[in-house]
Amino acid sequence: MKIPTIHGIIERRMLINFVADSEFVQKILPEPFRPKLYEGKAIVGICLIRLKDIKPKGFPNFIGVNSENGAHRIAVEWNENGELKEGVYIPRRDTNLKLNSLIGGRIFPGKHYFAKFNVQEENNNYHLDFTSSDNTTIEIDAKLSDKFDENSIFKTIENVSNFFENGSVGYSPNGKNYEGLKLETYNWEVKPLQVSNVKSSFFEDENIFPKGSIKFDNAILMENIEHEWKSLKTIKNHCS
Numbered sequence: 001m002k003i004p005t006i007h008g009i010i011e012r013r014m015l016i017n018f019v020a021d022s023e024f025v026q027k028i029l030p031e032p033f034r035p036k037l038y039e040g041k042a043i044v045g046i047c048l049i050r051l052k053d054i055k056p057k058g059f060p061n062f063i064g065v066n067s068e069n070g071a072h073r074i075a076v077e078w079n080e081n082g083e084l085k086e087g088v089y090i091p092r093r094d095t096n097l098k099l100n101s102l103i104g105g106r107i108f109p110g111k112h113y114f115a116k117f118n119v120q121e122e123n124n125n126y127h128l129d130f131t132s133s134d135n136t137t138i139e140i141d142a143k144l145s146d147k148f149d150e151n152s153i154f155k156t157i158e159n160v161s162n163f164f165e166n167g168s169v170g171y172s173p174n175g176k177n178y179e180g181l182k183l184e185t186y187n188w189e190v191k192p193l194q195v196s197n198v199k200s201s202f203f204e205d206e207n208i209f210p211k212g213s214i215k216f217d218n219a220i221l222m223e224n225i226e227h228e229w230k231s232l233k234t235i236k237n238h239c240s
Helices: 022-027 098-103 157-166
Strands: 006-020 041-056 065-080 083-095 112-122 125-132 137-144 169-174 177-185 191-200 214-235
Touching: 006 022, 006 137, 006 191, 022 041, 041 137, 065 112, 065 169, 137 214, 157 214, 169 214
Parallel strands: 083 112, 083 169
Antiparallel strands: 006 041, 006 214, 041 065, 065 083, 112 125, 125 137, 137 191, 169 177, 177 214, 191 214
């Protein structure tokens, strides 16, 4: 179902990024998606995003809703009408807004799991953890840094920024098909985070990612970004 253009503020967006062996990532991707590689590695991760004043574009701010959300993401590419496309595939979404979990797929695509978020932010230090209704957990401790991690596969903040800005299209499963949204930001600025602790029950599940097939790579931060979400054409699952 096509949704109206959604407008609001990204108050805080953390992208926690991992590198993984593409053969295992491909196993959890449906057709037509395949891993988008960087230096021979698949890029997967979690977007931890706090949204403010989310509402249909043109409506007053006071009717908007605020929420904490988590999205597990896989950088992907696919062919569409003979053209190479890129974006992210989102196998699961988590939210602290019960409205989203009850009507997921009507406002934002895909099923939303209800989760309890614990967020602490002070003096550019960040702690965030959540436990979802199916006991999926995520935890991160990080602080703002003026230097990007030189051990990252991306090497520079410019490289990682370009990678994710170019992948602003996201598809989520909804029934038998995949519904898409395009993120359009009024400005795009990312800052490096220095991470001291990161845990993810999804990415630590050795039934999905065998030991040694995935590792944490980097984390970046965006703050106070005015933006719009625009609905895209549904991709049909031809295997169903």
